[in-house]
Amino acid sequence: MRISxxxxxxxxxxxxxxxxxxxxxxxxxxxxxLAGGLAAxxxxxxxxxxxxxxxxxxxxxxxxxxxxxxxxxxxxxxxRAVVVPWPELxxxxxxxxxxxxxxxxxxxxxxx
Amino acid sequence: MAGRVLYAGLQLLDRQLVDxxxxxxxxxxxxxxxxxxxxxxxxxxxxxxxxxxxxxxxxHRRLGDWLRRFAGRAFAADxxxxxxxxxxxxxxxxxxxxxxxxxxxxxxxxxxxxVRDHIIGRLPGSGIRADQ
Numbered sequence: 001m002r003i004s005x006x007x008x009x010x011x012x013x014x015x016x017x018x019x020x021x022x023x024x025x026x027x028x029x030x031x032x033x034l035a036g037g038l039a040a041x042x043x044x045x046x047x048x049x050x051x052x053x054x055x056x057x058x059x060x061x062x063x064x065x066x067x068x069x070x071x072x073x074x075x076x077x078x079x080r081a082v083v084v085p086w087p088e089l090x091x092x093x094x095x096x097x098x099x100x101x102x103x104x105x106x107x108x109x110x111x112x
Numbered sequence: 113m114a115g116r117v118l119y120a121g122l123q124l125l126d127r128q129l130v131d132x133x134x135x136x137x138x139x140x141x142x143x144x145x146x147x148x149x150x151x152x153x154x155x156x157x158x159x160x161x162x163x164x165x166x167x168x169x170x171x172h173r174r175l176g177d178w179l180r181r182f183a184g185r186a187f188a189a190d191x192x193x194x195x196x197x198x199x200x201x202x203x204x205x206x207x208x209x210x211x212x213x214x215x216x217x218x219x220x221x222x223x224x225x226x227v228r229d230h231i232i233g234r235l236p237g238s239g240i241r242a243d244q
Contacts, residue, residue: 001144001145001154002142002143002144002145002160002165002168002169003120003125003142003143003145003169004142004165004168004169007121007169008171023121024119024120024121024122025119025120025121026117026118026119026120027117027118027119027120027124027156028114028115028116028117028118029115029116029117029118030114030115031115031153031155032155034199034200034202035200035201035212036199036200036201036202036203036212037203038199038202038203038204038205039115040155040156040199041118041155041156041199042115042153042154042155043145043153043154043155043156044117047119055121056121056122058119058122061119061122062122086152086153086154087152
């Protein structure tokens, strides 16, 4: 599986309600130590919804400080994204990715 | 202990790959995830670099697949496309991705090297030997 197999895929929750598109994959560097001296990156969660541009700019996650009007706008849009923990995900080859939970149960970007 | 958090799209994809001598050797065009381990976790196993992987990621999957097949035949001796670099060869992740290998070992830029060896290198006065 590649990261590109996940990006831009539609996500629907356990009741079939649309959640949005996958805009990013959150990785946590807490896996086994590798030959290069770094710990392996574990796929931890998907960032879904919130608007393509705002999530790609990463104003909120990167702590970008300016210009202030753009920061206010794009941070607000980015914070509308939800985080789908990896265990809640049902991987499929085609079509939308399905969740084991409802959209309302998903944490926001500020909650993780 | 909680590990460092990285976002693939924000902090890894499209980042420059740099070899141990500081030479550029392509960009991160995709990441390969391994099969789930005993706890169901998937880890990044490899960095993929090459236009075939990039096209697949940017919504031109059929064109990317065709390019991968074409490059697999045309540049098989040069590593094909995309080049798969084990994540174990990554030594640092920052503004760029540092690799514990040489540019030639990474085997990226297969098309460019083919053009250099088979066309540019054969031009009189090019100053490039075909075996360089």
